[in-house]
Amino acid sequence: MVFLKRQLPLMIAFIFGIIGIVIGYVPHQSFENMYTELVGWDRLLAAFALLLGMYSLLRMHYKRIERKDKGFGFSIVLWVGFLVTFIIGMYNEGNGLFAPRTSHGMLNWIYDYIFKPAGATMFSVLAFFIASAAYRTFRARTTTAALLLVAALIVMVGQVPVGDIISPRLPELSTWLMEIPNAAVKRGIFLGVALGVVATSLRIIFGVERAYLGGE
Amino acid sequence: MKVETLQKLLDLDRRWIFLFVLIAAVGARVFEFDLPSHPKHHVIVVYDEIERLANEDATLLLSMDYDPSGKPELEPMSRAVLRHAFSRNVKIVGMTHNPHGQNLGQNVLEEVAAEYGKQYGEDFVYLGYKAGFATLIINMGQDFYDAFPYDFKGVDVRTYPVTESINSLSDFGYVLSIASNAAWEMWMIFGREKYRFSLGTGVTGVIAPDVFPFLQTGQIKGLLGGLAGAAEYETLINKPDRALVGMRPQSAVHVLLALLVIFGNTVFFLEKYYRRKRRI
Numbered sequence: 001m002v003f004l005k006r007q008l009p010l011m012i013a014f015i016f017g018i019i020g021i022v023i024g025y026v027p028h029q030s031f032e033n034m035y036t037e038l039v040g041w042d043r044l045l046a047a048f049a050l051l052l053g054m055y056s057l058l059r060m061h062y063k064r065i066e067r068k069d070k071g072f073g074f075s076i077v078l079w080v081g082f083l084v085t086f087i088i089g090m091y092n093e094g095n096g097l098f099a100p101r102t103s104h105g106m107l108n109w110i111y112d113y114i115f116k117p118a119g120a121t122m123f124s125v126l127a128f129f130i131a132s133a134a135y136r137t138f139r140a141r142t143t144t145a146a147l148l149l150v151a152a153l154i155v156m157v158g159q160v161p162v163g164d165i166i167s168p169r170l171p172e173l174s175t176w177l178m179e180i181p182n183a184a185v186k187r188g189i190f191l192g193v194a195l196g197v198v199a200t201s202l203r204i205i206f207g208v209e210r211a212y213l214g215g216e
Numbered sequence: 217m218k219v220e221t222l223q224k225l226l227d228l229d230r231r232w233i234f235l236f237v238l239i240a241a242v243g244a245r246v247f248e249f250d251l252p253s254h255p256k257h258h259v260i261v262v263y264d265e266i267e268r269l270a271n272e273d274a275t276l277l278l279s280m281d282y283d284p285s286g287k288p289e290l291e292p293m294s295r296a297v298l299r300h301a302f303s304r305n306v307k308i309v310g311m312t313h314n315p316h317g318q319n320l321g322q323n324v325l326e327e328v329a330a331e332y333g334k335q336y337g338e339d340f341v342y343l344g345y346k347a348g349f350a351t352l353i354i355n356m357g358q359d360f361y362d363a364f365p366y367d368f369k370g371v372d373v374r375t376y377p378v379t380e381s382i383n384s385l386s387d388f389g390y391v392l393s394i395a396s397n398a399a400w401e402m403w404m405i406f407g408r409e410k411y412r413f414s415l416g417t418g419v420t421g422v423i424a425p426d427v428f429p430f431l432q433t434g435q436i437k438g439l440l441g442g443l444a445g446a447a448e449y450e451t452l453i454n455k456p457d458r459a460l461v462g463m464r465p466q467s468a469v470h471v472l473l474a475l476l477v478i479f480g481n482t483v484f485f486l487e488k489y490y491r492r493k494r495r496i
Binding site for chain 1: 233319366477
């Protein structure tokens with residue numbers, strides 16, 4: 001069992017990790033074919049990941065209901081929502097599981113009149129919380145914070161048409177902030193992240209990093 | 217001024233702030249007023265790319281990678297770009313990387329196509345959603361039909377005139393990813409860099425700053441940033457719609473936010489000043 005739980009996953013990660021690196025550097029048709037094959041596998045795994053994600057989510061909420069944790073009512077809503085949507089989706093307006101999804105029907109009704117407004121509401125509520133948080137926390141306590149605050153105010157007002165009414169210079173200044181200092185900093189962050197990804201990938205390939213195997 | 221009063225203002229109940237935001241947003245939506253909209257350079261680039269497609273009789277791949285939470289900001293973008301493309305008889309292939317966005321893409325595509333009397337299969341096709349994200353993009357570059365043998369209706373993609381000349385991503389004249397997630401980045405890393413097509417993006421206002429380094433390097437050709445980007449595009453195509461209307465509440469709330477921050481800081485320094493004075 002240790003072999004299946006530890007050694008085999010480490011071997012798979014090592015072999016496919018090395019293949020993945022080599023493919024990027026060898027411009028030969030056989031490697032290109034291998035790449036095509038692996039891409040197909042990866043897509044299949046991605047589809048399974050969706051199933052796995054669904055299973056984990058449902059299991060977690062089932063446990064919450066079972067233990068009657070605080071707010072377990074929301075878990076019931078999740079389960080009911082899932083079951084109703086799943087059954088209607090499988091029914092597919094009487095066409096069954098393997099027919100293409102119908103353009104109009106109950107599933108679309110759920111999407112248009114429940115999912116869409118709920119999603120849009122979640123996003124719009126953010127505006128209220130951001131306003132409250134900005135008022136409370138955005139303070140020029142230090143020189144750096146003051147600089148950040150001034151830049152944020154310029155971008156905030158300069159990015160909307162009203163900035164143009166206040167002063168035509170404001171949108172120009174906002175664009176400059178985005179294109180020069182922002183881009184420079186972002187580039188630095190992206191390079192740092194990329195190097196971090198390379199380091200972490202190598203740690204996984206060589207079995208130094210094993211957290212993905214799960215703890216015991 | 218009493219320190220206690222200032223402290224009360226600093227600890228203002230957040231429900232007051234919520235009320236101010238509500239009044240600003242609803243007020244600006246109800247009372248009509250005109251705001252100037254001057255398209256930025258990177259918005260004009262997207263417009264020029266669509267014009268280029270029209271002149272070269274090339275196809276646009278519009279990847280609508282957003283879900284309902286991103287819809288208010290991103291759908292006006294899709295609508296404006298689709299209006300421009302259909303008005304110039306550009307062929308369009310639509311798709312999404314977001315499993316929750318399949319209907320959004322389909323609806324907006326069908327609505328705008330109906331406005332311009334465009335026919336499904338002849339002028340546009342909608343592929344829908346498929347799992348894979350980065351690997352789906354690679355697969356589309358390797359063999360378009362292998363990645364999408366069927367459209368969202370389950371019909372063989374090879375039977376449509378609009379996709380008959382497409383074998384790989386490099387056969388598209390322009391790929392535009394309108395995204396509320398990292399899809400634009402995936403298109404760039406796994407698509408554009410390998411298959412060398414022209415790629416543009418439309419993203420939410422929060423994501424837009426991330427795109428600027430890639431505009432400078434030319435890896436991204438054209439950016440529509442947030443609702444403001446959509447409004448600027450509506451101005452360019454001379455079809456004012458939801459984005460331009462939406463700029464009124466957005467401008468009002470942005471100004472309110474700026475005023476709140478300035479007010480909060482003024483009170484903060486006054487409170488510090490009076491507190492110090494009291495100690496002396």
